[in-house]
Amino acid sequence: MAISIAVASGKGGTGKTTISANLAVALSKFGTEVIVLDADIAMANLELVMGLDGKSTTLNDVLAGNATIEQAIYEGPAGVKIIPAGISLDAFKKAKPEKLVEILSALHDMAEIILIDCPAGIGREALTAISTAKHLILVVNPEISSISDALKVIAIAKKFDTNILGAIINRTTMEDSELSSKAIETILEVPILGVVPEDPNVRRCAAFGEPIVLKYPDSPASQAILQIAARLIGKEYKPEKVEKESFIKKFIKGLFGGIK
Numbered sequence: 001m002a003i004s005i006a007v008a009s010g011k012g013g014t015g016k017t018t019i020s021a022n023l024a025v026a027l028s029k030f031g032t033e034v035i036v037l038d039a040d041i042a043m044a045n046l047e048l049v050m051g052l053d054g055k056s057t058t059l060n061d062v063l064a065g066n067a068t069i070e071q072a073i074y075e076g077p078a079g080v081k082i083i084p085a086g087i088s089l090d091a092f093k094k095a096k097p098e099k100l101v102e103i104l105s106a107l108h109d110m111a112e113i114i115l116i117d118c119p120a121g122i123g124r125e126a127l128t129a130i131s132t133a134k135h136l137i138l139v140v141n142p143e144i145s146s147i148s149d150a151l152k153v154i155a156i157a158k159k160f161d162t163n164i165l166g167a168i169i170n171r172t173t174m175e176d177s178e179l180s181s182k183a184i185e186t187i188l189e190v191p192i193l194g195v196v197p198e199d200p201n202v203r204r205c206a207a208f209g210e211p212i213v214l215k216y217p218d219s220p221a222s223q224a225i226l227q228i229a230a231r232l233i234g235k236e237y238k239p240e241k242v243e244k245e246s247f248i249k250k251f252i253k254g255l256f257g258g259i260k
């Protein structure tokens, strides 16, 4: 039986898709079988971040009753199974979000963790995703508008009996104007699962459709996400120390290569 986790936020653009995609890859790297499903059926972009765009059968087709869920599962980076939402407006118009419950139960034997990349806001699609999942992770930014919207999501999750695992604070910059982790924890009254810094490599990777935890595993955002993934599955993660050879060392090695 898989553990289903909705990745939600309230406010748009906090980093739900980035976190869902990279958490999925990180969990998979640690040996967990993961499915990541794009429940943002109107603004699908998980497939772009995962480099899987242009798939013919998507979640919208399944929700519209035109395909089976098995037809919409694709193998993505690091062996993660991905269910893209698709960008066809036609399929989206016919999609029935209520079918998500049925779909999730069909997926339960296919993985250990199912991550659901939710739409922003508290519209019908977001509510369906939050109520369908057993657990929820909030992705917030360290600013008051993001936190106040997250409070609404917390209230909704409680109403649906969806267990809140905690919040990930994304895009921190250490600026004075930012809310501290402690303040966010106090306001939201949920555990802080991790803090992911603002990292220019995130955008770079999104542009090329490559998850940052694979392309730049040593980058600060990757390190934070790997740590959160390890924590979720009760694993200890020690950042690997990559010892960079100095130029001089490389130069000498090049000159005297072979001589010990």
Ligand SMILES: Nc1ncnc2c1ncn2[C@@H]1O[C@H](COP(=O)(O)OP(=O)(O)O)[C@@H](O)[C@H]1O
Residues within 6 Å of the ligand: 009, 012, 013, 014, 015, 016, 017, 018, 019, 045, 120, 170, 171, 196, 197, 198, 199, 200, 202, 203, 206, 221
């Ligand atoms: N830690 C980060 N550092 C820098 N940019 C980020 C970070 N997290 C997300 N972003 C960028 O912020 C934008 C919104 O992220 P996205 O994951 O699409 O948010 P959401 O799914 O919540 O709408 C994207 O351009 C993404 O590349």
Ligand SMILES: [Mg+2]
Residues within 6 Å of the ligand: 016, 017, 018, 040, 045, 117, 118
């Ligand atoms: Mg998104």
